[in-house]
Amino acid sequence: MSDIKQLPTRDQVDSKLTWDLTPIFKDDEAFNAAFDRVSKEIDALPKLEGKLAESAKKLVSVIESIMTTIRPAEKLYVFASLKHDQDTANSENQALSGRTQSMLTKLESNIAWFEPELLAVKPSTLDQWIETEPSLKPYEHYLRTITDGREHVLTPAAEKLLAQAGDALGASSNTFGVLNDADLEFPVVEDDDGVTVQLTQGVYDQLIQSTQPEVRKMAFKQLYAVYHQFRHTLAATLSGNVKTHNFEASVHHYQNARQAAMSSNHIPVSVFDSLVTSVNDHLPLLHRYVALRKRILKLKELHMYDLYTPITGEPKLSYTFEEAKAEALKALAVLGSDYLSHVQEAFDSRWIDVVENKGKRSGAYSSGMYDTAPYILLNWQDNLESLFTLVHEMGHSMHSYYTTHNQPYQYGDYSIFVAEIASTTNETLLTDYLLNQYSDKQIQAFILNHYLDGFKGTVFRQTQFAEFEHFIHEQDAAGQPLTAEFLSKFYLDLNKKYYGEAVISDPEIADEWARIPHFYYNYYVYQYATGFAAANTLAQRITSGDTAKRDAYLDYLKSGSSDYPINVMQKAGVDMTQTTYLDQAFAEFEKRLDQFETLAETM
Known part of the structure; x- marks a missing residue:
C-alpha cells in the first residue's frame, strides 16, 4: 500500500506562508501584560455605573472610558482567535482562546448597565446634549443606534445577568466548532492520481470538483458517513444554538429571532422576504442550469456530488499562490492605484495564512480589528477556486483597511449586512477580468461555468440555507x-x-445541515445572497469607466458604521429596499447561462 499523504504540522509550514502576528503582540510576555492590564480596567468599569446621566460631558467621559477598555480587549481576542485557528488542536491555543472569551464575557457583564442607563435619559435631554456639547457630536450616530432599540433593552440588572450567561449561551456553538474543526476524524480516500490522502474539509472541497465521478462520489459518501454517525449530537448542538437565539429574542421583546438579528443592523425584514420570494420565482433558471450540467457531462444520472465538477472537464487554469497574487492585482486594477497599493501591502506584510496544516481551521476568512492588520486565513489549493477565495477575502480585508483608516474607533467596523458586498464585488470583477483576458472557447466556458456555479452556490444555495434557518x-x-x-x-x-x-x-444530502457552520451565526447566510446580487450592480458601475461611480464605491468601503447599512449602500448606488438589484442579478445570470449554452454547443 502506498504511503498516505498527510498534512504538515504547523511547525513544518514555511513561515513565509503563515501570517505574522508579532505586530499584534511580540511574544507571550507582551500578551500577558496586556491581558492583566485590560483585566484590571474591566474590573473598574462598574464604578462608572450611575454617572452618565449627570451631564453631557459626563456621558462623553463614560463612553470614552468604556471604549478605552473595549479596544485593547478586542485586540487580545483577535490575537487569541487567530492563534487558535492556525492550530485548533493545540491545547495552549485552546486555553488562550477560552481565556479571552471569558474575559469578553466579563467585560460585557461589567458594561451591561450602559445601554439601559443611557435609555433612562429623556430623549429631549439627550437631543439637547448632542446639540450643545461639541465633544458628544462625534458619537451622535453611535448613540442613535442604541436609542433606536429603546423598547428592546432590559433593565441594567437583567442585561448584566444575560451578559454573565454569555459563555453558557454560546456553549452549543463552541461545541460544534471544536467537534467540526478538531475532533471529527475522516477516513482516507484516493485522489485523482490514485494517491491515498487523508480526507479533510479542505481535501473534500478539492475532490468534490474532481472530473472523475468515482473520486467525487467516494469523497461525498465518506464525508457524510462521518456526519451521519454524529447526527444526533450535531442536532443537539444546532438545537441548542437555535434555542439561544429564540430565547434572546424573546426576552428582548422581539417578535422572533429573525427580527432581532436583522434589527441589530437596522435591516427591514422585507429584505429577507423579498430575497426568498425572488429566488423561488427564479428557481426554473437553476433547474435549467442543473439540467444543462447533466446533459453536458453526459451522465445518465446526475447526483449531488456532480454539482461541483467543472462542466468543461479538467480546468485549464491553475495557479500557485505567487501566480494568484499577480492575477489578483491585475483583476483589481480597475479599483485604482490606491486600492492596489494596500493589496500589495497585504502580500508583502504577511497578513495571509496560506496553506492547510494539521488542526488548522477549515475554510477561509478575513479577521482583525481597529488596531491590527486585516488578516486572512486560507487553505490554499492550486486552482481557480482558491484564486477567487483570495480575491473574495481581500475584498473583506480592504473594506476593513479603508474603514479603520477613515473612521474613528466608534465607527471603525461595519455591519454584517454590507460585509459580503465588498468581497463579492471583487469576485465579480475577477470574473469580468478573466473573461476579457482569455479568448479560448474552452477557457471562456470554464470561467462562465465558474460564475454560474458561484451564483448557484451563493444566491440560490445560501437562500436555501436561509429558508432552512x-x-x-x-x-x-x-x-x-x-x-x-x-x-x-x-x-x-x-x-x-x-x-x-x-x-x-x-x-x-439530507444531513448537509450538520456540517454548515453558518447555521450557528444567527441569520447570517441570507446576506451572502443579497451581497452577491448587489455586487453585480456595483461591479457594472465600477467597470463603466465612470470614476465618480468607482469613487462612490470606495466611499462605501470607507464608511464603516458611520451610517445605517441600507443608507451606506444607497450612497454607493444600490437601493436594497427595492427588488431592482435582484432583478438585475437574475438577468445577468440568465445572460451568462445563454452565453455558456452557446459556447457548449460549439465545443
Whole structure:
C-alpha cells in the first residue's frame, strides 16, 4: 500500500506562508501584560455605573472610558482567535482562546448597565446634549443606534445577568466548532492520481470538483458517513444554538429571532422576504442550469456530488499562490492605484495564512480589528477556486483597511449586512477580468461555468440555507423538537425543491445541515445572497469607466458604521429596499447561462 499523504504540522509550514502576528503582540510576555492590564480596567468599569446621566460631558467621559477598555480587549481576542485557528488542536491555543472569551464575557457583564442607563435619559435631554456639547457630536450616530432599540433593552440588572450567561449561551456553538474543526476524524480516500490522502474539509472541497465521478462520489459518501454517525449530537448542538437565539429574542421583546438579528443592523425584514420570494420565482433558471450540467457531462444520472465538477472537464487554469497574487492585482486594477497599493501591502506584510496544516481551521476568512492588520486565513489549493477565495477575502480585508483608516474607533467596523458586498464585488470583477483576458472557447466556458456555479452556490444555495434557518427557528419557537430525523427530512425536501428533477437528491444530502457552520451565526447566510446580487450592480458601475461611480464605491468601503447599512449602500448606488438589484442579478445570470449554452454547443 502506498504511503498516505498527510498534512504538515504547523511547525513544518514555511513561515513565509503563515501570517505574522508579532505586530499584534511580540511574544507571550507582551500578551500577558496586556491581558492583566485590560483585566484590571474591566474590573473598574462598574464604578462608572450611575454617572452618565449627570451631564453631557459626563456621558462623553463614560463612553470614552468604556471604549478605552473595549479596544485593547478586542485586540487580545483577535490575537487569541487567530492563534487558535492556525492550530485548533493545540491545547495552549485552546486555553488562550477560552481565556479571552471569558474575559469578553466579563467585560460585557461589567458594561451591561450602559445601554439601559443611557435609555433612562429623556430623549429631549439627550437631543439637547448632542446639540450643545461639541465633544458628544462625534458619537451622535453611535448613540442613535442604541436609542433606536429603546423598547428592546432590559433593565441594567437583567442585561448584566444575560451578559454573565454569555459563555453558557454560546456553549452549543463552541461545541460544534471544536467537534467540526478538531475532533471529527475522516477516513482516507484516493485522489485523482490514485494517491491515498487523508480526507479533510479542505481535501473534500478539492475532490468534490474532481472530473472523475468515482473520486467525487467516494469523497461525498465518506464525508457524510462521518456526519451521519454524529447526527444526533450535531442536532443537539444546532438545537441548542437555535434555542439561544429564540430565547434572546424573546426576552428582548422581539417578535422572533429573525427580527432581532436583522434589527441589530437596522435591516427591514422585507429584505429577507423579498430575497426568498425572488429566488423561488427564479428557481426554473437553476433547474435549467442543473439540467444543462447533466446533459453536458453526459451522465445518465446526475447526483449531488456532480454539482461541483467543472462542466468543461479538467480546468485549464491553475495557479500557485505567487501566480494568484499577480492575477489578483491585475483583476483589481480597475479599483485604482490606491486600492492596489494596500493589496500589495497585504502580500508583502504577511497578513495571509496560506496553506492547510494539521488542526488548522477549515475554510477561509478575513479577521482583525481597529488596531491590527486585516488578516486572512486560507487553505490554499492550486486552482481557480482558491484564486477567487483570495480575491473574495481581500475584498473583506480592504473594506476593513479603508474603514479603520477613515473612521474613528466608534465607527471603525461595519455591519454584517454590507460585509459580503465588498468581497463579492471583487469576485465579480475577477470574473469580468478573466473573461476579457482569455479568448479560448474552452477557457471562456470554464470561467462562465465558474460564475454560474458561484451564483448557484451563493444566491440560490445560501437562500436555501436561509429558508432552512428560518424554518428551524420558527419550529423551535412553536415547540417542535429539532431532532436529527426532523431536520434531515425537511432539508431533503427543501433540497429537492431547489435543484429540481434533473438531479438525484442523494440520501446523504439530507444531513448537509450538520456540517454548515453558518447555521450557528444567527441569520447570517441570507446576506451572502443579497451581497452577491448587489455586487453585480456595483461591479457594472465600477467597470463603466465612470470614476465618480468607482469613487462612490470606495466611499462605501470607507464608511464603516458611520451610517445605517441600507443608507451606506444607497450612497454607493444600490437601493436594497427595492427588488431592482435582484432583478438585475437574475438577468445577468440568465445572460451568462445563454452565453455558456452557446459556447457548449460549439465545443
